[in-house]
Amino acid sequence: MTFANQIALAVERAQLREEALRARLTEEVERLAKTLVAAVSHDLRAPLASIKASSSTLSDAEIDISPEARQSLAKLIDVQADRLADLVQSLLDMSRIQAGVLEPRCTVVSLSDLVKSVVGDLTPAMRGHAVAVAIPDDLPPVDVDVVLISRVLANLLTNAARHSPKDTSITIRAKSTDATTIEVSVTDHGPGVSRDRREEIFGLLARRDDDAGAGLGLTIAKTFVEAHGQRIWVDDAPEGGARFCFTLPVAASIPEEPSVGANTHH
Secondary structure: OOHHHHHHHHHHHHHHHHHHHHHHHHHHHHHHHHHHHHHHHHHHHHHHHHHHHHHHHHHOOOOOOOHHHHHHHHHHHHHHHHHHHHHHHHHHHHHHHHOOOOOOOOEEEOHHHHHHHHHHHHHHHHOOOOEEEEOOOOOOOEEEOHHHHHHHHHHHHHHHHHHOOOOOOEEEEEEEEEOOEEEEEEEOOOOOOOHHHOOHHHOOOOOOOOOOOOOHHHHHHHHHHHHOOOOEEEEEOOOOOEEEEEEEEEOOOOOOOOOOOOOOOO
16 A cells, blocks of 8 residues: 555544544534423423413403412512523523633622522522521631522522421531631431432432422532532431532632831831
């Protein structure tokens, strides 16, 4: 075989390999797109169904309902519309982060204040579950994107409420693990997550055994935590149930400026 033939054969093989790789890549992109569409449609369906049923009832002149029931349905529409808006915004932010076009806009904030704000806003969606907050007063402030980390906490809390028996409490704890990191945990009293599913639970369409949800909330939480250069995982809770944990960066301390004239020489 001549040298020219060898080169031609090598080029042909390289082209075939490139075509095969492109075909596999196309298949993978299509598979991921279908998975994402299925996950999004699943998570959108529940609030849309609630909004449709409530609005249909309110608009039907033949249905006689009390002012209290009318107010309750209007409130349900408002809550579910907010839920839809939050989900759509989270999906947009997740896709932008994964595409590398959105970075966290970090500010120094008290973790205790952030948690209390999220818990206060989320009370209607907690299905009656009490949320206990155990955050030390001397915990240093964190340097995070407040909007993204608020969504992480909201997703973990609603996930815990969905898997916990009625009237059980959910606990948020935080502790310093070293000078640069704080670990936050959200603990429920549900069935927990088996060891063989602790990685996949954060993927699209992953479900816990008793769950009707599509797992988008955990996927979004993982994306937002990792955008801060931190990590998220799930353990068994000591009292039974699941404990979702994630880390946050401690805000860098600002060195004190020397007082004016402290080292002035005359």
